[in-house]
Amino acid sequence: MFDYAEAAVEAALASGATYADARVMDRRHESMNARNGEIEGLTREGSMGLGVRALIGSGWGFSSTSELTTTAAQAAGAGAAAIARASASVPGRDLELTPVEVRQDSWQNSVDEDPMSVPLSEKGDLLVGVTRTMREHGADVALAGYDVWDTTKWLASSEGHRIDQRIRECGARMDATANGERETQRRSYPGIRGQYGTRGWGLVRELDLPGNAARIAEEARALLSAPECPAIAATDLIIGSEQMALQIHESVGHAVELDRILGWEAAFAGTSWLDLAQIGSLRFGSDLMNVTADATLPGALGSFGYDDEGTPAHPVDIVRDGTWVGVLSGRDSAALAGLDSSGGAVRGDGYNRLPMVRMTNVGLLPGRSSLEEMIAATDDGIMMDTNRSWSIDDKRLNFQFGCEIGWEIKNGRRGRMLKNPTYTGIGPRFWGSLDMLGNEKEWTFWGTPNCGKGQPGQIGHTGHPAVPCRFRGVRVGVRG
């Protein structure tokens, strides 16, 4: 496979590119869904091809082909250079690339049990069983599913990179919906997006879907008769770790993407409220807030050996003791921003997509409190968990998030269940109110398998280590 990648790179250089890299990618995906005790779909997708990226002046050209021959690879390389030349007709400042050590290497993540090899019958029995259980315990609609990805890629660059990687990922999800007179309520487990990692099938076993099916169905039904989350202008808010993963993803992860900060996503995904001139001095949150982007975390969904530019995975400090200190970057964006090196955060969704800045594992480092201690320390507040809706402005500043379930906190105790809980805030003000942070025992590497970005659209797999947190003075209960 390296031969095809190198043929594409050489053709791009021969056509005028100043730099080129190419990836051959072979990706298999398997998913199965069950609904109300019946298997409703088994899907297997295979995708294999080559994508080549050529740089001329200020513009990238990218071309891909599903035909794996030397001739097709050369045509793709030459095509990428021709596209880059067209890009140069509307020019900007010439792009440079930060230096990276040229490596020839091979990497794969460890898996306890190859998820593709687990018998379909066993996987199907799991999904059928949990959806039946949810139906028996009050769900009007019970859904469950799993996904498995097995990806091998071969990278070659005009600088001499020659890296192959195999990354296996899997995870599962289930949810119960209860229909009331005028509304629906839903409970998901382990989260709205399930739970995924760069792991084997052992991850799915650990989730213990059967042990949680009855509970979430009963909670969905109970929510129909629960009181509404009250509308309060400012209250203490305890957020569970699954919702914290979403909070981190949306209001920290996307905000620190360097391509957004540079304006490269301005028309679509948006920009960022962060100004590079303030890196190292801007207060992002309270002193308790420490965020890293660490693609080396074993088993987390955003882990890999090398990014798609050949930069080795490494941890990057994003927020240290509440101060903004780092970004998610690639070689071109880092160079433009005057950084010394790439953050190693460039990945493409499949062989036919241009690699771009994506989150790795962007998450909170744990603190010292347990969830029980947070509840006990709260006289009057609200607790919420499991994401239900998420909306944030194009600068990643003004957000409103909804959760599936909430509870009153009164005098240090968890009280009544609340339905339709929402909270809203402005990023740095909200993070600045963080005053209790969950401990290492509560630290969960949540995986988001569906992060959308880019045009044409790309789906990214990102990880978000998170713990429960308490925030002060938060507006809750916004309703239509």
Add this chain to the structure above:
Amino acid sequence: MSALLETCERVLARVGTDAEAEVTVTAGTEALTRFATSFIHQNVVDAGHRVHLRLALDGRLAEASVNQTDDDALGRFVSSTVEAARLQPVDPGWPGLAPAADAPDIDHWDDATASADPDARAVRVAAFVAAAGGLETAGFCSTEGIEVAFANSAGQRLRGRSTAAGMDGIARTGSSDGSARAASVRLSDLDGAALGELATRRARESADATDLEPGRYEVVLSPSCVVNMLGFLAIHGFNGRAVEEGRSFARVGEAQFDAGITLADDVTHPLAVGIGFDAEGTPKRRVELVRDGVTAGLVHDRRTAKALDAESTGNAVAGAGPFGAVPANLALEAGSTLPGDLVAGVGRGLLVTDFWYTRILDPRTQVVTGLTRNGVWLVEDGRVVRPVTNLRFTQSFLEALGPGQVRGVGSDLTLVGGATFGLGAYVVPSLHLASWNFTGGAQG
């Protein structure tokens, strides 16, 4: 026989006669030229094939896709899919294959768009950038040409093709963005300079915006906002799966909308893009969803049609799974009022260019939260008086379009791509609505 249909036949032959099978082969080129900070920074072309197979062995289902079409690859693909189906339990909801039937005679195709090169897109980007008069710009120009062949073991054979071109961009002052966009079957319909001028005018006119107290206001919504609303109504309401599961608001025969609303899914519309059949090989047809405010119909794939004792409307989407049927070509009937006259009819309200990051809180009530973007202005006594900073809303889309709530329907019928989370392109006008619940300002 076309090469794509021939590939379908090769796959069906390998499946044999023991299984019910349907095969879709898609081939084509998708290209997108992207610009930001007023230069082209990303520029991509993707050309390829995809073969999708769904088969049922005595009601045991498996589905697979592959992008390699040589004999060896197809042989492995078919045998592994058959093997997977054997291991599955019987699916009691399996509706069987679509019978042979003709698709509507449409051809939303333009040769020049299908073969457009990067220079053709770059010329339009250059014109957009130049029209901005020095303001920073960002956006994209895209072209695609897709051919599709479908065959199943029930004798259905179909071919279709479609081109689409789109341009979408913003111009930016230091304090504001303004947007403009256009979509068509033909790249030649896209005028980069005109779009650049419109985006620039909107950016300049929304500069130095000031805050407005959140609350309920009348709104005039641009076509892009209207498309955003219809996407939620489609996925969570008119979708047969949502009705089957009790999650939908839709009650056929009831006046759930204002009398000014007439809505259909219609790939035969002159402005539409797309092909004349769905992922199951069911021909598409005009499906009326709302007539003069009365909910008139739903969209179905074969599975939801079976469950609700209805007929498929040709709205199956490959891989949609639990989401059900999707209308990819919604068309909202235009009124006779020019967009400017819609504004003239506003007492005190807001003129909104775009919605952003809309997410549903409850599918039944259609309560959605999101924000305004790329220009929002306060209108008083029929005149635009000043730009305001972006606002957050939390609003039931169903109530906003409910009886008595639509004060005007624009004559500006517009094709907007990227609808229903990227699965379609809708044809809609601007709307003047009586009330919209803005729940927060730029500062929270």
